[in-house]
Amino acid sequence: MMNQMQPNYFHQIEMFLCPEIRALVSKLPKDILNAIEEVRLRVHRPLMIYCNGKDHFIDVNGKTKESANASYIVTKKNIENTLQFITNYSIYSVEEEMKNGYITVQGGHRVGIVGKVLLSKNEIKSMKEFSGLNIRISKEKKGIASSILKYMVNDKKEFINTIIVSPPQCGKTTLLRDIIRNFSEGVPELGISGQKIGVVDERSEIAACFQGVPQNDLGPRVDVLDACPKAIGMMMLVRAMSPNIIATDEIGRGEDINAIEEALLAGIKLITTVHGKTLDDILQRMYIGDLIKRGVFERVVVLSNSKGVGTIEKVLDGITLKELTKASIKNKVG
Amino acid sequence: MMIKMILSILIVVGSTLIGIIYANAYIQRTKSLNNIIGTLQTLESEIVYCATPLPFLLRKISTRDNQDINRVFSKTVDILDKKDGSTFFNAWKEAIHIETKNTVLSADDIELLVQLGNNLGTSDIEDQVKHIRLAMEEIKRNYEAAILAQNNNVKLCKNLGFLFGVTIVILFF
Numbered sequence: 001m002m003n004q005m006q007p008n009y010f011h012q013i014e015m016f017l018c019p020e021i022r023a024l025v026s027k028l029p030k031d032i033l034n035a036i037e038e039v040r041l042r043v044h045r046p047l048m049i050y051c052n053g054k055d056h057f058i059d060v061n062g063k064t065k066e067s068a069n070a071s072y073i074v075t076k077k078n079i080e081n082t083l084q085f086i087t088n089y090s091i092y093s094v095e096e097e098m099k100n101g102y103i104t105v106q107g108g109h110r111v112g113i114v115g116k117v118l119l120s121k122n123e124i125k126s127m128k129e130f131s132g133l134n135i136r137i138s139k140e141k142k143g144i145a146s147s148i149l150k151y152m153v154n155d156k157k158e159f160i161n162t163i164i165v166s167p168p169q170c171g172k173t174t175l176l177r178d179i180i181r182n183f184s185e186g187v188p189e190l191g192i193s194g195q196k197i198g199v200v201d202e203r204s205e206i207a208a209c210f211q212g213v214p215q216n217d218l219g220p221r222v223d224v225l226d227a228c229p230k231a232i233g234m235m236m237l238v239r240a241m242s243p244n245i246i247a248t249d250e251i252g253r254g255e256d257i258n259a260i261e262e263a264l265l266a267g268i269k270l271i272t273t274v275h276g277k278t279l280d281d282i283l284q285r286m287y288i289g290d291l292i293k294r295g296v297f298e299r300v301v302v303l304s305n306s307k308g309v310g311t312i313e314k315v316l317d318g319i320t321l322k323e324l325t326k327a328s329i330k331n332k333v334g
Numbered sequence: 335m336m337i338k339m340i341l342s343i344l345i346v347v348g349s350t351l352i353g354i355i356y357a358n359a360y361i362q363r364t365k366s367l368n369n370i371i372g373t374l375q376t377l378e379s380e381i382v383y384c385a386t387p388l389p390f391l392l393r394k395i396s397t398r399d400n401q402d403i404n405r406v407f408s409k410t411v412d413i414l415d416k417k418d419g420s421t422f423f424n425a426w427k428e429a430i431h432i433e434t435k436n437t438v439l440s441a442d443d444i445e446l447l448v449q450l451g452n453n454l455g456t457s458d459i460e461d462q463v464k465h466i467r468l469a470m471e472e473i474k475r476n477y478e479a480a481i482l483a484q485n486n487n488v489k490l491c492k493n494l495g496f497l498f499g500v501t502i503v504i505l506f507f
Binding site: 015018019022080081084085087088089090091092093095125126128 | 381385386387388389391414417418419421422454455456457458459460461462
């Protein structure tokens with residue numbers, strides 16, 4: 001039932017694959033197609049997909065295999081043609097994005113690109129002779145934040161500063177996105193009214209803008225600064241857009257911390273994420289650790305994949321560091 | 335006598351017209367080449383200043399005029415819009431093949447366009463400019479040759495047509 005309600009994500013990226021690979025991948029069974037997270041093309045290497053926490057080879061008949069024997073070998077032509085479709089037949093039009101190593105396509109999906117990098121004055125000028133593509137399907141999972149929203153407001157139903165701690169690939173950006181959407185729309189059941197939210201989307205992952213239009217639903221009260229460095233972006237939003245809440249992804253550097261202080265002085269609430277396995281991990285870190293020890297963040301949400309991607313391991317009170325949840329919450333939607 | 339008269343006039347007029355048609359082909363070709371050069375210039379500045387993706391760009395330019403090159407642009411986008419996995423070069427080649435069936439362009443002109451299509455969109459801006467400039471240079475050379483041919487041949491064709499008609503009339507009647 002849940003699967004039927006999910007949009008067919010593979011269908012959205014299908015047209016970006018070159019005809020040969022498109023034909024192979026479309027032959028896969030429906031349940032695998034719906035679960036695909038990544039399609040990987042590496043020159044002269046087997047075609048692979050990643051789904052359900054495992055990677056699979058794809059053979060010449062379009063079946064998944066555990067071993068590389070008889071698998072379809074990606075050619076240079078496959079990569080070049082696929083790249084044509086991804087860049088709308090115009091590599092020059094995504095030159096700037098390509099310097100970051102990935103481009104965002106329609107639907108908010110991201111394509112990582114590797115190849116030969118050309119430098120000019122110690123800066124990346126462009127890339128050519130592409131040798132690998134990683135097409136990552138972005139899945140909006142609406143509703144995954146529902147179980148923790150109640151911990152993120154105080155008695156007066158005001159939003160309180162929150163930090164999400166998570167190892168890679170445990171769904172922290174997806175969770176952040178859903179939290180932003182909920183607060184920007186407002187949650188009447190919990191008495192939360194809609195908040196103006198400024199998003200600094202340095203890696204174009206939260207809103208996933210394509211030609212300036214956010215591809216992910218972030219609700220009605222969101223201003224997105226796309227591809228902007230976090231520290232500068234936070235300052236810009238504070239001055240220009242009068243947000244109630246500022247949301248950013250993966251903070252950690254010194255200048256980020258200064259910007260956070262600035263935002264706090266302006267009375268703005270924060271929600272952010274940080275890479276790390278446990279809270280103790282984070283407390284050891286230089287800048288962010290200090291910030292948490294000073295009690296800037298009143299809530300700490302720790303994620304893991306102990307019960308599948310996106311498991312909410314615990315929610316802590318940021319000041320007393322006491323657990324607010326009794327057990328980890330399995331949070332797999334769709 | 336009357337019939338002879340009318341027939342002679344018809345023959346002379348007919349062969350003169352054929353001469354004019356031949357002459358016009360030369361004029362049309364220079365016009366068409368000139369238009370290609372102008373269009374490529376627009377293409378270059380749009381790519382440099384706006385980095386507009388090719389499908390939008392070609393569509394935009396194709397609406398400005400109804401010359402060979404504009405029709406090739408528009409056809410290319412039509413083929414790409416089908417999204418059936420055709421690469422840009424294939425779509426471009428097919429479009430040129432369809433749209434230059436009744437053209438005054440020479441095989442050499444067409445080959446230059448095909449070569450340009452092989453490089454459009456496949457590299458960064460700097461590289462694109464180089465490819466477009468190269469194509470422009472070569473088409474300019476053809477254009478200059480076309481003007482020379484036009485100057486030499488237009489009058490010749492028209493005169494030949496007329497004189498050929500007169501010759502036939504004299505020989506047969």
